[in-house]
Amino acid sequence: MASVVSRSKNDVYMVIRRGALRAIIGSACAAAALALAIGLALGHHNAQPLRARQEPARSSTVRPTAFPSPYSAAEFARLRAENASLDARAERLAAQLDTLSAFDQRLRAPSPRSTASRAVAATSARAPDSNAAGGPELPPRPCHAAGAPLDPQVPRGELDCLASTLGALEQGVARHEAAWEAFPGRRPLALGRNGSTFGNRLDPFTRQLRFHPGMDLVAPTGTPVLAAGAGRVIHAGPMPGYGNTVEIDHGNGFITRYAHASKIEVRVGQQVQPREPIAEVGSTGRSTGPHLHFEVRVGGQPVNPADYLALFASASSG
Numbered sequence: 164m165a166s167v168v169s170r171s172k173n174d175v176y177m178v179i180r181r182g183a184l185r186a187i188i189g190s191a192c193a194a195a196a197l198a199l200a201i202g203l204a205l206g207h208h209n210a211q212p213l214r215a216r217q218e219p220a221r222s223s224t225v226r227p228t229a230f231p232s233p234y235s236a237a238e239f240a241r242l243r244a245e246n247a248s249l250d251a252r253a254e255r256l257a258a259q260l261d262t263l264s265a266f267d268q269r270l271r272a273p274s275p276r277s278t279a280s281r282a283v284a285a286t287s288a289r290a291p292d293s294n295a296a297g298g299p300e301l302p303p304r305p306c307h308a309a310g311a312p313l314d315p316q317v318p319r320g321e322l323d324c325l326a327s328t329l330g331a332l333e334q335g336v337a338r339h340e341a342a343w344e345a346f347p348g349r350r351p352l353a354l355g356r357n358g359s360t361f362g363n364r365l366d367p368f369t370r371q372l373r374f375h376p377g378m379d380l381v382a383p384t385g386t387p388v389l390a391a392g393a394g395r396v397i398h399a400g401p402m403p404g405y406g407n408t409v410e411i412d413h414g415n416g417f418i419t420r421y422a423h424a425s426k427i428e429v430r431v432g433q434q435v436q437p438r439e440p441i442a443e444v445g446s447t448g449r450s451t452g453p454h455l456h457f458e459v460r461v462g463g464q465p466v467n468p469a470d471y472l473a474l475f476a477s478a479s480s481g
């Protein structure tokens with residue numbers, strides 16, 4: 164079966180063979196539908212001799228059937244419902260793959276802003292493999308062998324095979340969606356303008372050249388601060404130089420920092436989702452006015468947040 168894989172565990176890099184996947188899902192669904200249709204036809208054909216045997220007064224000659232129907236009306240209805248459910252699952256899976264594939268293309272696109280991609284690769288290489296697995300790379304085994312003789316029992320086996328295949332694919336996609344949800348690329352303010360950027364700058368207090376480890380987003384006091392990705396809160400309180408600060412651990416060595424808040428709305432240990440409100444803009448700590456200081460840290464080192472925000476800038480469903 165076409166696979167959705169990563170270069171290493173929990174890596175947000177993925178190889179999505181979407182065309183092959185859709186072809187396999189389509190052929191499997193078509194095979195199941197064809198077999199189901201044949202079963203229905205057999206059942207309809209066999210219903211006539213059965214009624215003739217039950218009403219001997221209306222017909223003196225009954226032609227025996229060659230293929231006894233393996234399904235009752237209730238079983239046919241159940242098979243049709245299962246087939247419709249699998250079609251819906253396949254459509255949802257294709258939509259999920261569209262989203263992941265679009266993100267993967269942005270992540271891989273050559274750009275001067277490449278630190279995000281390098282950081283992802285380096286962090287993934289350091290991630291522990293708690294669920295190590297391996298084996299030869301073999302092509303997927305089809306649910307229905309081409310040219311094989313049709314059997315009235317095929318619909319049941321076809322649907323079971325397709326359900327199992329979709330289940331395995333959905334598990335793989337779910338793992339990648341979890342990594343995508345945790346990726347710290349959503350803009351932490353819905354409103355506001357960009358202030359100081361990442362890198363060396365003139366310190367606003369001393370006017371000396373100093374390194375700025377994040378980016379500033381200027382907005383009025385009380386503006387909601389949003390989580391840049393899913394994760395767990397590891398700090399929620401004062402921090403020297405930063406004032407009221409929230410830190411979120413996104414896994415794989417990724418941490419985001421949100422500083423100078425006027426109010427903190429989360430607690431340590433709390434799980435947060437992308438774009439969930441976590442604080443309010445303020446001017447606490449070493450600050451000249453209301454704004455959010457936003458940092459992305461990889462392996463304990465600050466990296467340019469703009470590289471990460473750019474990956475989600477064009478996404479409609481971040």
